[in-house]
Amino acid sequence: MQHSLAISGFGGVAAAIGALSAVQPRAAVAAAVLLPLFVVVARAPRAIIGLLLASVFLEIISIGGVTIARILAPVALAITAAALARGESTAIRGGVGRWVVLYAGWALLSGFWSVDFGSTVYLLASLGIALVYMGAFSTLIQRGQHLLGTFVALSLIALPVSAYAMYTYFTGAALRSSAGKGDPNSFAAYELIALPLVVAAIPEIQSRRLRVTLVATAIAIVGAVMTTLSRGGLVTLAVLVLLVAITPARVVFRSRVQKVLALALVAVSATLFFVATGPAFSSRVDETFTTGGATGSGRLDMWKGALHSFHERPVLGLGYGTFSTVSTSLLQQTPGVDLVNFTPSPHGDLAHSAYLETLAELGLPGLVLFLGLIAATAGSLLVTARRARDAGLGFLERSSHALLFALAAWAVSALFLSLETSRPLWILIGLALVCRRLVAKPEILHKPA
Numbered sequence: 155m156q157h158s159l160a161i162s163g164f165g166g167v168a169a170a171i172g173a174l175s176a177v178q179p180r181a182a183v184a185a186a187v188l189l190p191l192f193v194v195v196a197r198a199p200r201a202i203i204g205l206l207l208a209s210v211f212l213e214i215i216s217i218g219g220v221t222i223a224r225i226l227a228p229v230a231l232a233i234t235a236a237a238l239a240r241g242e243s244t245a246i247r248g249g250v251g252r253w254v255v256l257y258a259g260w261a262l263l264s265g266f267w268s269v270d271f272g273s274t275v276y277l278l279a280s281l282g283i284a285l286v287y288m289g290a291f292s293t294l295i296q297r298g299q300h301l302l303g304t305f306v307a308l309s310l311i312a313l314p315v316s317a318y319a320m321y322t323y324f325t326g327a328a329l330r331s332s333a334g335k336g337d338p339n340s341f342a343a344y345e346l347i348a349l350p351l352v353v354a355a356i357p358e359i360q361s362r363r364l365r366v367t368l369v370a371t372a373i374a375i376v377g378a379v380m381t382t383l384s385r386g387g388l389v390t391l392a393v394l395v396l397l398v399a400i401t402p403a404r405v406v407f408r409s410r411v412q413k414v415l416a417l418a419l420v421a422v423s424a425t426l427f428f429v430a431t432g433p434a435f436s437s438r439v440d441e442t443f444t445t446g447g448a449t450g451s452g453r454l455d456m457w458k459g460a461l462h463s464f465h466e467r468p469v470l471g472l473g474y475g476t477f478s479t480v481s482t483s484l485l486q487q488t489p490g491v492d493l494v495n496f497t498p499s500p501h502g503d504l505a506h507s508a509y510l511e512t513l514a515e516l517g518l519p520g521l522v523l524f525l526g527l528i529a530a531t532a533g534s535l536l537v538t539a540r541r542a543r544d545a546g547l548g549f550l551e552r553s554s555h556a557l558l559f560a561l562a563a564w565a566v567s568a569l570f571l572s573l574e575t576s577r578p579l580w581i582l583i584g585l586a587l588v589c590r591r592l593v594a595k596p597e598i599l600h601k602p603a
Contacts, residue, residue, distance in 0.1 A: 199236065202294070206581070207307055209577070210344060223577065224283060227283045227287075243296075248590070250583065254285070261278060262278060264473045265278070273476045277574075288584040309368045312371050313370060323381035329434075330383045341382055341384075342378075343386070347578045351556050354556030355368055357407060390563050394562070395424075398413070459505070462487070471517035477504065477511050478504050479502050505572055509525075531583050538586070557585055557589065561586075
């Protein structure tokens with residue numbers, strides 16, 4: 155009887171989707187994808203965490219024109235709401251939570267003076283999705299096992315993605331690898347944000363096979379970053395290595411030997427892959443210091459345009475998400491812009507700096523709120539790491555430091571990319587909130603999942 159009802163139910167759903175496809179094809183395709191996801195997460199709600207992590211690296215995938223993130227966001231929101239209804243606590247409160255509200259509120263208010271309301275609405279929707287990601291991670295991860303499982307899941311996702319990126323580069327299928335992200339520079343940033351979390355998970359794994367897999371993931375991430383030929387990625391990788399080198403071994407590793415081995419592994423891997431990419435990477439590095447490439451693919455000119463816009467609208471800014479809509483005309487009005495070696499896109503372009511784009515779009519108050527949010531997250535992780543060390547919670551201490559390194563990787567990447575609503579940033583904020591909750595209630599850290 156139950157099987158008959160199930161078959162009838164699925165048949166009815168299929169018929170409904172078929173009927174919908176005749177009227178709204180895109181909606182029908184999205185429904186066909188969403189329904190199986192609902193079935194999966196209904197049986198194991200926290201499985202949505204893995205899907206959200208995967209979507210970070212698969213942003214070019216769309217169903218009927220709807221990106222994977224926009225498909226998963228309502229599912230994640232429903233699961234998070236259900237978890238809250240069951241009494242599971244969310245970590246979104248306190249100092250970091252207040253900065254989130256203030257920043258999002260100022261972005262929302264900018265719609266009243268935006269120079270392009272449609273662009274503001276679009277980026278606000280992107281911010282809304284990012285906030286859903288943050289809320290899902292900060293609510294659904296309730297135990298230390300969940301946190302470690304998140305790091306492992308990220309590693310297992312990053313391995314095939316990184317391998318595919320290298321495959322496309324070395325087979326000549328792509329001049330610069332980007333895997334499922336679409337943009338090589340953003341892909342390199344996302345990979346390097348993941349790297350500290352992968353490394354932090356390795357000492358916690360008991361299975362030798364899984365440890366080897368995670369080590370392979372770390373090597374593959376370095377290789378994938380090198381095949382993106384991203385100059386910003388190279389700078390970020392160097393900063394990460396420097397940070398790990400100058401901090402005590404206990405920050406991320408269980409011993410000094412592990413730290414030395416990890417640094418040696420990354421250094422050797424980066425060197426080998428740099429050699430393997432040959433003149434392609436060398437020429438891009440050389441372009442940075444030549445006349446024709448002095449603007450770094452137009453970045454310096456875009457930065458000048460953003461600063462010029464700030465001087466014209468220092469308090470309110472252009473409005474959230476609107477810089478690209480006026481960037482071409484703005485560059486033509488900005489003194490010192492090199493329009494000989496750099497031709498602005500007729501469709502506009504981003505500022506290629508999260509900080510300068512925020513300054514241009516939200517004014518000085520917006521930049522203060524944005525930087526305050528980043529600083530509050532970093533401060534929360536530092537406090538959590540100190541409290542975890544005092545309480546003898548080694549895994550939580552190392553996890554907090556790894557998240558801090560990942561946040562540093564994002565902060566450096568954001569110097570060269572517009573990453574204000576990038577999912578990794580808001581996932582990191584969500585995980586920072588989780589760590590703070592776990593250190594406040596250490597009795598739940600080791601409870602079974």
